[in-house]
Structure formats: C-alpha cells, structure tokens
Amino acid sequence: MTVSRGRRPGAPDTRAEVLAAARTSFAEKGFRGTTIRAIASAAGVDPALVHHYFGTKDDLFVAALQIPVDPREVLAPVVAAGPDGAGERLLRTLLSVWDDPELQPGLVALARSLVSDDSASLVRDGFIPVVVGPVLASLVPDRPEVRVPLVASQIIGLIVTRYVVALPPLALMPSEDVVARVGPTLQRYLTGDLP
Amino acid sequence: MTVSRGRRPGAPDTRAEVLAAARTSFAEKGFRGTTIRAIASAAGVDPALVHHYFGTKDDLFVAALQIPVDPREVLAPVVAAGPDGAGERLLRTLLSVWDDPELQPGLVALARSLVSDDSASLVRDGFIPVVVGPVLASLVPDRPEVRVPLVASQIIGLIVTRYVVALPPLALMPSEDVVARVGPTLQRYLTGDLP
Known part of the structure; x- marks a missing residue:
C-alpha cells in the first residue's frame, strides 16, 4: 500500500497558502493592486486553482478579510x-x-x-x-x-x-x-x- | 555670578514631565481612574503645581490628548x-x-x-x-x-x-x-x- 505524501492541489494547506498570499497582497497592494495571477504565483499554484477554491477576486477578497459572515x-x-x-x-x-x-x-x-x-x-x-x-x-x-x-x-x-x-x-x-x-x-x- | 543648575518648579521640563505622567495615567487607568494627586506623585511635584500649569483635571486631559485645538x-x-x-x-x-x-x-x-x-x-x-x-x-x-x-x-x-x-x-x-x-x-x- 502506498500513501501519497505529496500535497495534492485540493489539500487544505494549499487553500490556506492561497488565502495567506491573498491577505498579504491585499494588505500590501490594496484591492486594486492585487491580481489573482500574482496571488497564484506567490502561492505557487495555477490561477485556475485560485478561482476553483475562491471564485472571483471579490469572493477571494471577502474570504481574505476573514469576516465571519459574507x-x-x-x-x-x-x-x-x-x-x-x-x-x-x-x-x-x-x-x-x-x-x-x-x-x-x-x-x-x-x-x-x-x-x-x-x-x-x-x-x-x-x-x-x-x-x-x-x-x-x-x-x-x-x-x-x-x-x-x-x-x-x-x-x-x-x-x-x-x-x-x-x-x-x-x-x-x-x-x-x-x-x-x-x-x-x-x-x-x-x-x-x-x- | 551664580547660575542655578537645579530645575525650578516653573521650568519647561517639569511641565513636560507632568504632561507625560498624565498621558501615561490616562492611557493606563482611563479618565476616571486618574487623579491629579497620582499624576503629581508620578512626576515628583506638588498637586498644586499641576493645577497651576494645567487647571482642572478636564483641562489636563485635553492637554494630554495633544489635540491641536481645544x-x-x-x-x-x-x-x-x-x-x-x-x-x-x-x-x-x-x-x-x-x-x-x-x-x-x-x-x-x-x-x-x-x-x-x-x-x-x-x-x-x-x-x-x-x-x-x-x-x-x-x-x-x-x-x-x-x-x-x-x-x-x-x-x-x-x-x-x-x-x-x-x-x-x-x-x-x-x-x-x-x-x-x-x-x-x-x-x-x-x-x-x-x-
């Protein structure tokens, strides 16, 4: 039996890394200065994966704010x-x-x-x-x-x-x-x- | 000719020390928890001198806020x-x-x-x-x-x-x-x- 030790694209820590990259970018560059592409690059994932996890840039922004309700x-x-x-x-x-x-x-x-x-x-x-x-x-x-x-x-x-x-x-x-x-x-x- | 090197009660640095003590006390103990007596004690001066410089506790509070206008x-x-x-x-x-x-x-x-x-x-x-x-x-x-x-x-x-x-x-x-x-x-x- 083999157990994969690599991180899969859907692993929870990838999602957390994208969110952390998003928070950093929104804080440092503001909303308008932030792109999905730059966040994906900072997190080392494909932009499509960012969209898959979080939807639009607006949705990602709401998630990055960590508000308990949308x-x-x-x-x-x-x-x-x-x-x-x-x-x-x-x-x-x-x-x-x-x-x-x-x-x-x-x-x-x-x-x-x-x-x-x-x-x-x-x-x-x-x-x-x-x-x-x-x-x-x-x-x-x-x-x-x-x-x-x-x-x-x-x-x-x-x-x-x-x-x-x-x-x-x-x-x-x-x-x-x-x-x-x-x-x-x-x-x-x-x-x-x-x- | 003798020049006093001691600080006189009216010296500018005494006033600044009282103000610094006031800011510390208001910040740490709030408005209600602060007394003129405690500020005077912290600054090493007589309470009467605090009143002389700053008036009432309200006046001292306004001064401690360092608002450019009253x-x-x-x-x-x-x-x-x-x-x-x-x-x-x-x-x-x-x-x-x-x-x-x-x-x-x-x-x-x-x-x-x-x-x-x-x-x-x-x-x-x-x-x-x-x-x-x-x-x-x-x-x-x-x-x-x-x-x-x-x-x-x-x-x-x-x-x-x-x-x-x-x-x-x-x-x-x-x-x-x-x-x-x-x-x-x-x-x-x-x-x-x-x-």
Whole structure:
C-alpha cells in the first residue's frame, strides 16, 4: 500500500497558502493592486486553482478579510424587500450580526484593524466599493456614489461608537431603540431628498 | 555670578514631565481612574503645581490628548448661537478644523490611536462625556444621554470615512455639500423628535 505524501492541489494547506498570499497582497497592494495571477504565483499554484477554491477576486477578497459572515449574503434579503423601510431593515440586520456574542469579538478586532494605517485602503478600495456598495446601490434612486458613502459614514460611526469604543448608553441601547433612532438617517441617505 | 543648575518648579521640563505622567495615567487607568494627586506623585511635584500649569483635571486631559485645538473653545460659538441650525454649524466648524492641512495629519493619527485597544476608554470615559458632551448637552431639549452619543456616532463615522479611510467621494466632497447632506442628521439627533 502506498500513501501519497505529496500535497495534492485540493489539500487544505494549499487553500490556506492561497488565502495567506491573498491577505498579504491585499494588505500590501490594496484591492486594486492585487491580481489573482500574482496571488497564484506567490502561492505557487495555477490561477485556475485560485478561482476553483475562491471564485472571483471579490469572493477571494471577502474570504481574505476573514469576516465571519459574507455581507453580500446577509444583505440580500434587506435589498430584496425594496427601498421602503430599507434603512430600518439594514440596521436591524447589521445589529443582529454585531450583537451576536459569538461574532462580536472577531468583528471588533476586524474593525480596529481596518481603521489602522495599513488596512484603510482595504475599506476604501475594496470593502465599500466592491463588497457592500453594489448591494446597497440597488436600493437607491440616484447618485449611489454620493448615497452609499453617506450610509457608510453613519454605519461605521455606529459600529465604532457602539462596539469599538462602547460608548454608554449606545453600547447597551436595545437594538430596536437604535433602529428607531438611527434608521431614519439611513433611509434619508438611501432614498431621501439630498442636495 | 551664580547660575542655578537645579530645575525650578516653573521650568519647561517639569511641565513636560507632568504632561507625560498624565498621558501615561490616562492611557493606563482611563479618565476616571486618574487623579491629579497620582499624576503629581508620578512626576515628583506638588498637586498644586499641576493645577497651576494645567487647571482642572478636564483641562489636563485635553492637554494630554495633544489635540491641536481645544474642542470646548472651538464649539463655544456653535453653542452660543443656540439650537436652531446647530447641526449645520457644528458640522461646518468641525470640517473647518479637520480640513485644515496643518491640523489634519495630527488629528488623523489621534483618531486612529483613539480607536485602538488601549485608548478606547479615553473616548468612552473622557473625551465624549467630559470634553464634548457637556458642551453639546446645552443645545438639546431633553435626554442628552441619548442625543449626544447619537451625534457622536455620526460625527465619528464622518471623521473615519472622510479622513481616516478617505473614502471617495466623501474624502473630497466640498465641505458645504457635506454640511447640507449630513447637517440634518445632526440636527435631528440634537433637537428632533426621537423615539
């Protein structure tokens, strides 16, 4: 009986090496400066294998961020229900993920690192324009390039204030109170009259 | 002629030592865990000298943050003009400080450090409740403990998005456009009907 000791293309450590190469490249060269080809080369595999494991460059980026949930999947039902009330639904969905005690520590660590020097470009060039921007854009009547960043500004501020800084009483405010108080802001940025 | 080589109480390096001791204490023990007496002891001076140099504990905290401007002074005219239009005035004032090319690098570095693990308590226990909270509270008709953190959430989010992450087009949006688009959010948090 022979047991192969070589690594097969589908072996788990190959996948991990591709992911590590992707994280390094996204961190050093940003989203736009990263190519599947360069990641494949750094990991010593064929680009086709990278696509096989991770799908598109966007998918690989989401995987490299190591977010415990894929925001595109989480946001899909919010968007599917249309623009009416989307501000409150978006917020309720966001809070349900961030308030989850199993997810929160990892998300807070991620938020901290994304504000640091090295990773701000991942938010600027990748996370917002590539991952969440296109999803939210389908909710807005016009000028997504203005509306989506305004939505991002309130959501990021809420995350920093409630979860990273943990400012009382926002940190402990019942999520439905947050939805009722901040939801109208998101709704106005999404669909309201904006100068 | 004799020249004193000893340090006099008013010597610049004594002031710097007090400030260094204050920064260490605020960072390690937070705002509430820090006393003037402990700072004086760490710097090897009399507590009265700390008060002489820096005024109250609040004043010393602002000095220790090394913010290029004192937010209480900057916000005074915003507050003096009353609640009507305060959202837009607050934002215009904030943007004029943050858009200043001489101030911006230091402010961005400060914002980054305040989101880090070690310094979040300075925002939570000191900066918002002690420095800006009381100023803003004079603008609101009721429940400052709810309204001020909501204002903070949008302002912090705008700062992170426009200056730290530098998300386009928010990073380059003319300040009057930001004022017109985000001002109503702050006005509603300050004086609007909130559930």
